[in-house]
Amino acid sequence: xxxxxxxxxxxxxxxxxxxxxxxxxxxxxxxxxxxxxxxxxxxxxxxxxxxxxxxxxxxxxxxxxxxxxxxxxxxxxxxxxxxxxxxxxxxxxxxxxxxxxxxxxxxxxxxxxxxxxxxxxxxxxxxxxxxxxxxxxxxxxxxxxxxxxxxxx
Amino acid sequence: xxxxxxxxxxxxxxxxxxxxxxxxxxxxxxxxxxxxxxxxxxxxxxxxxxxxxxxxxxxxxxxxxxxxxxxxxxxxxxxxxxxxxxxxxxxxxxxxxxxxxxxxxxxxxxx
Numbered sequence: 001x002x003x004x005x006x007x008x009x010x011x012x013x014x015x016x017x018x019x020x021x022x023x024x025x026x027x028x029x030x031x032x033x034x035x036x037x038x039x040x041x042x043x044x045x046x047x048x049x050x051x052x053x054x055x056x057x058x059x060x061x062x063x064x065x066x067x068x069x070x071x072x073x074x075x076x077x078x079x080x081x082x083x084x085x086x087x088x089x090x091x092x093x094x095x096x097x098x099x100x101x102x103x104x105x106x107x108x109x110x111x112x113x114x115x116x117x118x119x120x121x122x123x124x125x126x127x128x129x130x131x132x133x134x135x136x137x138x139x140x141x142x143x144x145x146x147x148x149x150x151x152x153x
Numbered sequence: 154x155x156x157x158x159x160x161x162x163x164x165x166x167x168x169x170x171x172x173x174x175x176x177x178x179x180x181x182x183x184x185x186x187x188x189x190x191x192x193x194x195x196x197x198x199x200x201x202x203x204x205x206x207x208x209x210x211x212x213x214x215x216x217x218x219x220x221x222x223x224x225x226x227x228x229x230x231x232x233x234x235x236x237x238x239x240x241x242x243x244x245x246x247x248x249x250x251x252x253x254x255x256x257x258x259x260x261x262x263x264x
Contacts, residue, residue, distance in 0.1 A: 067226060067227070068226045068227075069226070092224055095224050096188075096190055097222060097223065097224070099222040099224070100222055100224040100225065101219055101220060101221055101222060101224075101225055102219065102220040103217070103218075103219050103233070104215075104217065104218040104219070104220075105217060105233075106215065106216055106217065108211065108214065108216045108235065108236060109175075109216060109217060109233060109234045109235055109236065110175035110234055110235065110236030111175050111234040111236075113233060113234050114217075114219070114231075114232070114233050115230070115231070115232040115233070116219075116225060116226075116229065116230055116231050116232070117225070117226040117229070117230045118224055118225060118226055119188070119223070119224045119225070119226050120224075
């Protein structure tokens, strides 16, 4: 009897813990980030807090050559005049300067995507920040392990 | 101080494009993208010299643009989607730190 009554309580606790983790996600986007990177992101977002949603950031998990790392960013969006992604900014957390590139998008593209190749000096997180037509921000990050660095070498 | 030459730009479009199709426009331009972080053999810093912006227009309207920083790899590869509704002219422009431009125009045909 006692075990039976305990189980649902545990389930309820686990569920609430899950909710807690979800509500903390916007903070996690900035966790363990270099001050220069966080500052560069805030120069774009101002006081707005980015949401971790709708962005897919594709990068290799391991880059043998940091001088040439393929990057692809896709954002879920209908890309219509009324609802589209205006920009995607990409940052490298531990490069000499955090900014990598800013892509300016328009509804004429039909899909919110941009691909390029980047330089990463050391193993680090790459961050993608998308700006919606109405001034909201979406964020995603991915770690790339760099075998041979790509800055100054 | 001389700027490094902006090399030949290249553009790749699908062989056949249907009206309304979202295609991928793939571009490449040769440029060494000098970061400004590197030192030469004498220990002097090699000055920064990069392609700093790229713009794609269709029939004069901006479709897509990009601001590049030194962390973009040498010989910048840039690819992006475009909804091809009708035939027209694509115009791509790359600009370096000195403000020099390289332009490429290409007819987009609908099959």
